Amino acid sequence: xxxxxxxxxxxxxxxxxxxxxxxxxxxxxxxxxxxxxxxxxxxxxxxxxxxxxxxxxxxxxxxxxxxxxxxxxxxxxxxxxxxxxxxxxxxxxxxxxxxxxxxxxxxxxxxxxxxxxxxxxxxxxxxxxxxxxxxxxxxxxxxxxxxxxxxxxxxxxxxxxxxxxxxxxxxxxxxxxxxxxxxxxxxxxxxxxxxxxxxxxxxxxxxxxxxxxxxxxxxxxxxxxxxxxxxxxxxxxxxxxxxxxxxxxxxxxxxxxxxxxxxxxxxxxxxxxxxxxxxxxxxxxxxxxxxxxxxxxxxxxxxxxxx
Numbered sequence: 001x002x003x004x005x006x007x008x009x010x011x012x013x014x015x016x017x018x019x020x021x022x023x024x025x026x027x028x029x030x031x032x033x034x035x036x037x038x039x040x041x042x043x044x045x046x047x048x049x050x051x052x053x054x055x056x057x058x059x060x061x062x063x064x065x066x067x068x069x070x071x072x073x074x075x076x077x078x079x080x081x082x083x084x085x086x087x088x089x090x091x092x093x094x095x096x097x098x099x100x101x102x103x104x105x106x107x108x109x110x111x112x113x114x115x116x117x118x119x120x121x122x123x124x125x126x127x128x129x130x131x132x133x134x135x136x137x138x139x140x141x142x143x144x145x146x147x148x149x150x151x152x153x154x155x156x157x158x159x160x161x162x163x164x165x166x167x168x169x170x171x172x173x174x175x176x177x178x179x180x181x182x183x184x185x186x187x188x189x190x191x192x193x194x195x196x197x198x199x200x201x202x203x204x205x206x207x208x209x210x211x212x213x214x215x216x217x218x219x220x221x222x223x224x225x226x227x228x229x230x231x232x233x234x235x236x237x238x239x240x241x242x243x244x245x246x247x248x249x250x251x252x253x254x255x256x257x258x259x260x261x262x263x264x265x266x267x268x269x270x271x272x273x274x275x276x277x278x279x280x281x282x283x284x285x286x287x288x289x290x291x292x293x294x295x296x297x298x299x300x301x302x303x304x305x306x307x
Contacts, residue, residue: 012238015230016189016221019147020138027157042109043182046094049118051155051304052148059123059156060089062105062115063165069087069230071167073195073307074114076153077104078175078182079123081218085131088124089117091179098200098290099176111303116160116248120149122220139217145220146185147241157275161192169305170194172307176291177201177254181221183248188238195306196244197299200252200289202282204232204259211256232259240267241274243306249287260284279306 016022034046045061064072079091080098087096092115095103108115119126122134124192161168172182172195180201187193205227208214236244244267250257264282271280283298 003205004095006236008240010194011230011234012189013113015238018144018229019150019227020144020224021142022147022151023054025151025154027053029155030136031159034062036072041065041106044105049159051118051159055126057118057152057156058089059116059118060092061163062092062109062117064109064112064114068112068165072112072114072165074116074171075104075108075307076157076160076165076183077108077115077117077187078153078173078179078186079117079120080176080180081123081178081220082207084231085123085127086142088119088127088143090124092117100130100291100293102294109137113307114160114163116156118152120152120178121145131220132146132180133219139224144223149182149220150185150189153182154190157190157192167225168192170307172197172303173235175199177289178218178220182235183237184244187244188235190240193239194242195303196239196242197247197302198245199247199295199299200249201235201254202232202246202260202263203255204262206231207259207262208254211253212257213253213256216254233263235269236263239272240270240281241276243276243279245281245283245299245302247283247291247298249285249289251286251288254289257305271283 030050032048036045043063047059049057049059051057095171138145173186173193174197175183176199183198187196193215203238248255248260267280271277
């Protein structure tokens with residue numbers, strides 16, 4: 001089994017420290033089951049989780065229709081932004097205009113995986129105020145909106161690994177756009193994530209500045225003082241040697257191509273140095289901010305191999 005480098009613990013702790021004043025990492029988690037339904041393609045639990053002690057977190061856990069004979073692999077599905085604040089975790093069930101079909105709920109259930117998706121701050125059942133107002137209020141309080149989102153994702157993993165259906169040694173993190181960024185931040189900070197799949201948001205921060213593309217990302221994305229300590233490659237290096245598939249469009253303004261070149265070059269060096277060159281892959285196409293059929297096929301192959 002591939003194991004993270006223990007020398008990464010110091011930068012991992014430093015990265016976490018940049019995420020503002022966060023709730024207690026080890027506070028108890030409670031879960032309230034709202035409903036459980038079994039359909040033709042999967043079973044779905046609607047939950048209300050207490051992850052942060054500040055506000056309830058609506059969540060879905062999607063299960064294969066037929067219970068597996070043994071503990072199953074699991075996926076943390078990280079929803080996108082796209083200005084669709086009402087959608088949130090429903091993206092797992094309903095899909096989105098820039099995602100392929102079938103939905104990831106159906107795809108993962110069909111493959112025997114358990115999937116969890118939560119509504120992040122501002123989205124789905126937590127929507128109702130503007131992104132800028134929440135960012136400003138948190139900033140005054142010493143909090144960072146992205147940090148609070150990442151914290152909830154880590155706590156969702158805490159909940160997931162204790163589910164009786166889940167093989168805690170086989171957990172993946174996947175998402176597109178904001179969900180892509182969450183996929184690699186979560187994996188960088190939480191070594192329980194064994195496979196990372198990020199779709200259309202592996203953004204090199206310095207290249208984004210050079211291309212004058214900062215306003216393409218929402219204000220949630222920005223972490224104070226981050227560039228004093230970390231580049232995009234530095235954060236993603238914390239995932240190695242665990243398998244990591246990134247997928248990007250060369251016409252996507254959120255991920256400048258020159259930045260993709262930089263991250264790909266650095267990750268190839270890092271993975272090769274750790275003797276697992278085939279555990280890193282950047283798949284690029286001449287498209288914009290979208291998942292394509294060939295991207296979906298790459299994702300399925302990667303998960304088949306590593307999860």
